[in-house]
Amino acid sequence: xxxxxxxxxxxxxxxxxxxxxxxxxxxxxxxxxxxxxxxxxxxxxxxxxxxxxxxxxxxxxxxxxxxxxxxxxxxxxxxxxxxxxxxxxxxxxxxxxxxxxxxxxxxxxxxxxxxxxxxxxxxxxxxxxxxxxxxxxxxxxxxxxxxxxxxxxxxxxxxxxxxxxxxxxxxxxxxxxxxxxxxxxxxxxxxxxxxxxxxxxxxxxxxxxxxxxxxxxxxxxxxxxxxxxxxxxxxx
Amino acid sequence: xxxxxxxxxxxxxxxxxxxxxxxxxxxxxxxxxxxxxxxxxxxxxxxxxxxxxxxxxxxxxxxxxxxxxxxxxxxxxxxxxxxxxxxxxxxxxxxxxxxxxxxxxxxxxxxxxxxxxxxxxxxxxxxxxxxxxxxxxxxxxxxxxxxxxxxxxxxxxxxxxxxxxxxxxxxxxxxxxxxxxxxxxxxxxxxxxxxxxxxxxxxxxxxxxxxxxxxxxxxxxxxxxxxxxxxxxxxxxxxxxxxxxxxxxxxxxxxxxxxxxxxxxxxxxxxxxxxxxxxxxxxxxxxxxxxxxxxxxxxxxxxxxxxxxxxxxxxxxxxxxxxxxxxxxxxxxxxxxxxxxxxxxxxx
Numbered sequence: 253x254x255x256x257x258x259x260x261x262x263x264x265x266x267x268x269x270x271x272x273x274x275x276x277x278x279x280x281x282x283x284x285x286x287x288x289x290x291x292x293x294x295x296x297x298x299x300x301x302x303x304x305x306x307x308x309x310x311x312x313x314x315x316x317x318x319x320x321x322x323x324x325x326x327x328x329x330x331x332x333x334x335x336x337x338x339x340x341x342x343x344x345x346x347x348x349x350x351x352x353x354x355x356x357x358x359x360x361x362x363x364x365x366x367x368x369x370x371x372x373x374x375x376x377x378x379x380x381x382x383x384x385x386x387x388x389x390x391x392x393x394x395x396x397x398x399x400x401x402x403x404x405x406x407x408x409x410x411x412x413x414x415x416x417x418x419x420x421x422x423x424x425x426x427x428x429x430x431x432x433x434x435x436x437x438x439x440x441x442x443x444x445x446x447x448x449x450x451x452x453x454x455x456x457x458x459x460x461x462x463x464x465x466x467x468x469x470x471x472x473x474x475x476x477x478x479x480x481x482x483x484x485x486x487x488x
Numbered sequence: 489x490x491x492x493x494x495x496x497x498x499x500x501x502x503x504x505x506x507x508x509x510x511x512x513x514x515x516x517x518x519x520x521x522x523x524x525x526x527x528x529x530x531x532x533x534x535x536x537x538x539x540x541x542x543x544x545x546x547x548x549x550x551x552x553x554x555x556x557x558x559x560x561x562x563x564x565x566x567x568x569x570x571x572x573x574x575x576x577x578x579x580x581x582x583x584x585x586x587x588x589x590x591x592x593x594x595x596x597x598x599x600x601x602x603x604x605x606x607x608x609x610x611x612x613x614x615x616x617x618x619x620x621x622x623x624x625x626x627x628x629x630x631x632x633x634x635x636x637x638x639x640x641x642x643x644x645x646x647x648x649x650x651x652x653x654x655x656x657x658x659x660x661x662x663x664x665x666x667x668x669x670x671x672x673x674x675x676x677x678x679x680x681x682x683x684x685x686x687x688x689x690x691x692x693x694x695x696x697x698x699x700x701x702x703x704x705x706x707x708x709x710x711x712x713x714x715x716x717x718x719x720x721x722x723x724x725x726x727x728x729x730x731x732x733x734x735x736x737x738x739x740x741x742x743x744x745x746x747x748x749x750x751x752x753x754x755x756x757x758x759x760x761x762x763x764x765x766x767x768x769x770x771x772x773x774x775x776x777x778x779x780x781x782x783x784x785x786x787x788x789x790x791x792x793x794x795x796x797x798x799x800x801x802x803x804x805x806x807x808x809x810x811x812x813x814x815x816x817x818x819x820x821x822x823x824x825x826x827x828x829x830x831x832x833x834x835x836x
Contacts, residue, residue, distance in 0.1 A: 271711070278710045285733055285740075286705055286806070287814050340813075345789065348776060352787035356778060360785050363778070395705030396808050404705070427780035431787075434776075453706040488773035488792055 262448070262462075269463035272456035273299060273470040279453050283404070286396040290338065291404035294444055298457070299470040303331035306475050308443070314410065316447040320461035320473035332477045333444070339483030342436045344402045346389050348485060351417055351434060354382045367423040374432065378418035387412035387440065406442050409479070414438035430487070437482040445473045519544045520565050527575045534579035536598040539605060546609045549573065549616035551722035554670055570719060573620055576605070577715045580627040596645040599631055603652045610656075613665050616719060618727060621656075623715040625734045628653040629741060636744055637756060650745060654738050658731050658801040660687040663694060667724060688804020691728065695805075698725040704732075704806075735802030736810060743767055743815050764812035770794040772809055 276299055283292025307327045310318045321328035341347055355363075359380060366375055387409050389402035417436035421429045448458035460471035526538045547569065550558075555566040583598055606624040609617045632653065635646055664682035667673050675682075677697065684690025695704065702708055702725070712723040713730065748754045750766050772794025779788045794809060803809055 275710050278713055279706045282705065282733070285736055285814070287808075287811070288705070345774070349787055349789065352776060352778065356785045356787065360778075394807075395703055396806050398813075400705065421778070424777070427785075429778040431776040431778065452703065487775055488769060488771050488794070 264459055264462070266463075266467050268459055269467040269471075272459045272463075273468065275456050276453065276460060276470075283401075286400070287398065288396070288401040288404055290340070290401045290406075294333065294405050294476070295457075297333055297474065298444055298472070299460070301331045301333070301472050301474050302469075304329035305332035306330060308473060308475065312443060314443040314445075315473065316445055317458065317462065319458075320445055320464050320471055322465050330472065331474045333474055334477045335479045335481075337483070338479055338481045340398050341402065341479075341481035342434060342483040343398050343485045344389060345392070345399050346387075346402070347436070348431075348434055350384060350387070351382070351414065351436060352419070352431060355380065355417075355419055358382070363421065363429060367421075367429065370423070372423050372425070374420065374422040376418055376420045379416040380418075381416055382414050384412040386410075406440075406479075409440040409442045412438070412440040433484055433486045435484040437480075439478045439480045441478060442476045443473065444476055519547055520568055523572050524568070527572050530579070534582050534598060535576055536579060536583065536601040536605070537594075539601055545611065546605065546617065546620075548612040548614035549620075551615040551670055552720060553722045554615065570616065573616055573719055574716065576620060577623050577719070580623055580715075584627060584630050593645075595631075596643070596649065599628060599649055600652065602627055603649070606656070610659075610662070613662050613669075615666050615670050615722060615724070615727075618662070618666060618731075619715055619718045622727065622730050622734055625653065625656060625738070626730075629734065629737050632741060636741070636748060642745070642748070646745075650742070654742060656738070658687060658691065658735055660684060660690045660694075660801075663691065663728070667694065667698075670722060670724065686804060687801045688799070688807075691732070691801065692805050695725065695728055698728065704729070732802045732805050735800050736806065736814075739800045739803060740810050740814055743810055747815060760812045760815075763815050767812055767815065770809045770811070772811075 276295060280292045280295040280299065283289065283295065306329075308315065308321055308330045310321075310323060310326045310328075321330060355377070359377065363377060366377075367373065389399070389406050389409070391403050391407075392399035394400055414436055415438050417434065417438075419431055420433040420435075421431055424430050446454045446457040446461055448455055457471075460468075461473065462471070464471035464473075522544050526543065527535055530538050549566060549569045552570065555563050555570070558566060580602065583595065583602070602624050606621045606628075609621045609624075628649065632646065632650055635643060661682060664678050667681075668678060678694075681690045681694045681697075684693070695702075699707060707725065707729060709723075710726065710729075712718050712721050712726050717723075718727055718730075747758075747763055747766050751758070751762075771792060773792050775790045775792055777788050777790075778785050780786075796809075799809060
């Protein structure tokens with residue numbers, strides 16, 4: 253077993269690289285109608301990104317395999333993908349669940365005090381802030397919608413920070429408080445690459461990544477510049 | 489993220505493929521003879537300019553695999569109809585290549601003619617008929633999306649063409665019949681597919697059986713996604729994949745047209761929030777509450793099913809109603825582009 257490639261070495265040819273890249277372009281095209289524009293856009297970017305906006309290190313802990321970069325020593329150039337505002341993060345179930353739980357952990361006494369004094373009222377709490385040391389958009393088990401979009405686009409991210417969030421809540425009685433809306437702003441970081449052991453389209457994607465640059469231009473790892481979000485989710 | 493209403497165009501551009509058309513051989517039967525004459529006489533235009541009320545009905549055409557087991561004369565006729573089918577797909581591409589706002593009266597007539605041909609193809613049930621009918625549906629979809637995306641007033645012909653296009657409904661019994669014929673499936677294997685009162689659910693069962701429960705978002709094998717490839721090699725799962733996409737694209741095109749007509753300051757850069765204010769909400773989504781049980785508070789999420797009437801087959805297949813988010817599309821910020829299988833970039 254190689255020291256550089258502790259997971260071992262897999263051999264594939266030009267044909268596999270090309271067919272995998274073609275396959276992924278179809279997967280990306282198919283993402284839009286399934287309400288997965290973020291995942292589709294990032295996958296398309298993976299297949300055709302250029303630019304040398306930053307560098308990636310071969311020891312980057314978020315790089316699954318040391319491929320997809322034209323290495324010059326222990327680093328290599330890569331492009332950056334910018335998100336001016338990915339507001340749909342706030343509509344993702346995981347984000348809402350985490351913010352709701354965090355609000356309870358940090359501010360439940362404040363909620364209780366307010367609604368005890370104003371039973372049946374509707375009130376906006378916050379702005380508060382919080383950060384999560386680990387954050388993963390989980391597989392929702394469906395292939396359409398915002399939760400699937402976040403999973404296929406990011407899955408595990410790092411530095412998930414909420415600079416400001418507010419909850420508008422309604423006292424429905426019986427110690428039940430409905431969350432009518434969540435407004436949140438913040439950011440997180442991610443590196444776009446693929447783990448060949450993850451299954452699904454990660455397998456052809458990891459092959460394309462490994463083929464860059466010797467077998468073609470597709471499959472270049474890129475940095476997602478700070479993913480900013482600022483949006484509001486409102487209950488239907 | 490910013491969205492706009494041109495979602496359909498990039499997602500359907502996968503339909504555009506380069507096709508090599510084989511020379512059309514000499515005729516055998518009378519129908520084949522007339523179809524051969526139509527294809528061979530289209531010097532400057534397309535087959536859609538040539539067909540008219542006197543054009544013979546499109547017969548049942550099977551897959552290349554099915555045809556290989558037929559008797560000589562019958563097989564030869566089917567093979568030649570496959571060549572005509574390739575020519576029709578190529579002509580669809582020619583019509584699609586027209587730039588937006590080149591939709592002259594002549595092009596509108598060609599589209600109407602193509603949709604009449606689609607109707608004719610669906611009156612008989614065959615694998616190749618289904619491939620061609622979906623190809624012509626996609627021709628209609630992309631043609632109308634280009635019109636919608638022009639940011640100009642819709643042409644007078646638009647409504648008629650849209651109405652004709654969306655008369656199509658995925659027919660589950662037609663699908664069951666083709667699957668039985670092509671793959672030799674028994675009644676038992678088609679149980680809960682054939683005659684299912686909810687065609688979306690029935691087609692999902694068919695998808696699961698055809699693919700061993702593959703993920704619809706990223707099926708393992710997408711080698712035969714284009715019309716040309718589906719004609720050359722039978723792939724019922726990819727054909728079904730296309731039908732579901734076409735169905736939901738038709739629904740969203742209808743919604744986008746509704747939005748454009750009801751919005752005085754319509755722009756391609758309109759976001760999902762603005763679109764949601766115009767299009768009716770289904771009430772689908774989730775409800776979040778903080779509930780204290782035994783003094784311990786926790787977040788409880790409840791799924792709101794929303795209105796479930798008037799869903800299309802594709803929406804039932806996906807178990808999701810088309811929303812304002814779906815009608816909108818990514819802005820293509822940073823100049824993101826797709827590329828097709830030949831390596832050519834397609835503007836997103």
